[in-house]
Amino acid sequence: MTLALSTPVIRRRVARTLTYVSLVLASVVVLLPLLVVLLTSLKTERQMADDSGALTLPGNLLNFENYVTAFQDGEMLAAFGNTAFILFFAITGTVLIGSMAAYAIDRFTFRFRKLVVALFLVATLVPGVTTQVATFQIVDSFGMFDTLWAPIALYMGTDIVSIYIFLQFVRSIPISLDESARLDGANTFTIYRKIIFPLLKPAIATVVIVKGITVYNDFYIPFLYMPSDDRGVISTSLFRFKGPFGAHWETISAGAVLVILPTLIVFLALQRFIYNGFTRGATK
């Protein structure tokens, strides 16, 4: 009888334990590869050579020599500079373009409005990865090949998801605000700048975060359009570690950690925005 009574309780307990076991296991799968690379980045060349295995602790936990090598010989400083430059212009451009397009589409009735909306809608279906063969020729004909402006223009010009995010927000701003401003003598540009734009702050935050992380991580576009060594962004500069540092895993690991660290900091600081942003971005 006691057995019959406690069976559901036991089953619940077992289920609960299994749940936690699976979660812990998944966390190990996610974290272990990263942790090992962090450990490797702190090891010395000698320690790497003595075949002690990947899971051993570094001799000195504060050995940052590899980071210095990665920073200096791997030209990571220049890469962070280039990435920051691209980030600044690409994000500013995306925010301005997206908010202007959303304002025009939502607040005006004009001829071909439906056509314009359809053009933006259909463009979301075209994956950028497929069209680069031909995009390359266009970028090249503008003389932007191998300049920082190529990725900036492409990030700005092909981000339609941001326009949709702005569109959703513009739609939620009551139109009576526009009208009362108009009665006070504001023209359309003033309305955009003084009323719509400031009220778009949550959308801007979303776009800045999502766009920022996407641009920071992108490899394909800088790799195709900026082959020169001094035009390296963090992705391509890290990729170039493969050659000179060939089997020097301690240096490559340091480079990888240097690239991951800013992402981790941003993630920990802005978790909630990031979840919302990517959910919104993916589902448009």
Added chain:
Amino acid sequence: MPQTTEKVARPAVVAPPSPRTRAPRRVRLRGMATPWLFLAAPLALLIVFTYAPVANMLAYSFTDWDGVGPELNYTGADNYVEIFTRPELFRVFFVSAYYLAASAVQIAAALYFATILSFNIRFRNFFKGVLFFPYLINGVAIGFVFLYFFQDGGTLDSVLALFGYESDRAWLGTSTSANISLAGVSVWRYMGLNFVLFLGAIQSIPGELYEAAELDGANRWHQFRYIIAPGIKPVLSLSVILSISGSLSVFEIPYIMTGGATGTETFVIQTVDLAFRFNKTGLASAAAVVLLLIILAVTWVQRRLVPDDKVDLT
């Protein structure tokens, strides 16, 4: 993006001539031009960087252009025939199958973790963060992390050795093993996004539904089957589409880790190589058109199955 195409019933914003303006005709004209002032830059960029490339690509695909010289011959459908008849060009589609299979695993895992984390669990935010974080990491860094992971005597071998299993196989050495390993990395990287999408959808289901179900004697499985599953159907179908087009356009992970060697070449790696290493712009364009058409077809099927306006989490 619900209702984007729907005509919004709203009074025309074109301003009625205010008492101060003396020339109402000019005001109306300006009102008509204004939206185009705001749209000029976005539209120009859209056409230059999305529509012009698609049009050019279609045109190139019927030629033998090398992408550099002035010489260009019209070759009809030759490039398309080549893609489907030369086995070494067609082979890349089989590589996609590995990633497609991996996506199924990925979606199942994401669904599982989203379901259990939607219940009351300790350290929920920690687990959520851990599972999602890989999605945010730079692809090149992931490539290196896993090159070391699969390296001879690297992370994986060391872990196996802990359990007394001495392995001396080269994980990226044979075609099958390399593709499975790379597809595994892709699950590691992208599972977090599916997971967070599912979790968001599950959490937007009102809590009273579970309580009512529990009163009616529904267990966890019933709750999943009859409350959660229908609630996340739109997001699930979106994830399936993203996975299919994602499996076809894999580039970063295999390119960074193996460079497409040992039979891990994917469609996009091949196209990029054709266009930029072998200067076969014509053939590469045809390949890209094929990929584009497949992705459009898949998307179209999804839109037919699940009406667009149901995908809305916000």
